[in-house]
Amino acid sequence: MSALHSFLRRHKRIALDTNVFIYTLEENPRYVGLAKEVLAWVEQQGNLAVTSTITMTEVLVKPYKAPGVLAARLWIYGLLSTYPNLEWVAVDLEIADLAARFRAHYGLKTPDALHAATAARSGATGLVTNDSSFQRVPAFETLTLDSLL
Numbered sequence: 001m002s003a004l005h006s007f008l009r010r011h012k013r014i015a016l017d018t019n020v021f022i023y024t025l026e027e028n029p030r031y032v033g034l035a036k037e038v039l040a041w042v043e044q045q046g047n048l049a050v051t052s053t054i055t056m057t058e059v060l061v062k063p064y065k066a067p068g069v070l071a072a073r074l075w076i077y078g079l080l081s082t083y084p085n086l087e088w089v090a091v092d093l094e095i096a097d098l099a100a101r102f103r104a105h106y107g108l109k110t111p112d113a114l115h116a117a118t119a120a121r122s123g124a125t126g127l128v129t130n131d132s133s134f135q136r137v138p139a140f141e142t143l144t145l146d147s148l149l
Contacts, residue, residue: 013048015119017129018058050087052118106136
């Protein structure tokens with residue numbers, strides 16, 4: 001069994017960092033296969049994933065830079081906002097407070113602290129990312145895609 005499948009098997013609810021979506025949407029040759037495996041797991045009944053609404057902000061930056069691609073932006077928004085078994089969690093005051101604590105204790109940048117706080121607050125026991133800074137947060141198990149290559 002691969003390390004990815006072993007990680008996913010240990011968790012019923014995972015959190016997804018933005019890069020999982022970006023690698024899939026941009027078909028990043030190094031990571032797209034792994035990202036698609038993660039998203040295929042999310043689609044399976046009984047599995048749950050969460051991500052912060054800041055993910056949508058981060059995913060849409062590149063499409064908004066390209067003029068005249070309204071259809072692509074709408075497609076991305078529509079696809080991600082209706083993805084099966086994926087919960088979009090908005091930043092509220094409790095998440096903001098926890099993110100501030102994660103910044104203070106673990107030295108995370110604000111977007112990463114918000115992702116980590118969203119994961120912890122939502123009861124995710126695992127987080128899939130490609131940013132090793134999340135490994136400093138003991139609230140969940142972190143899997144970096146680079147560690148699978």
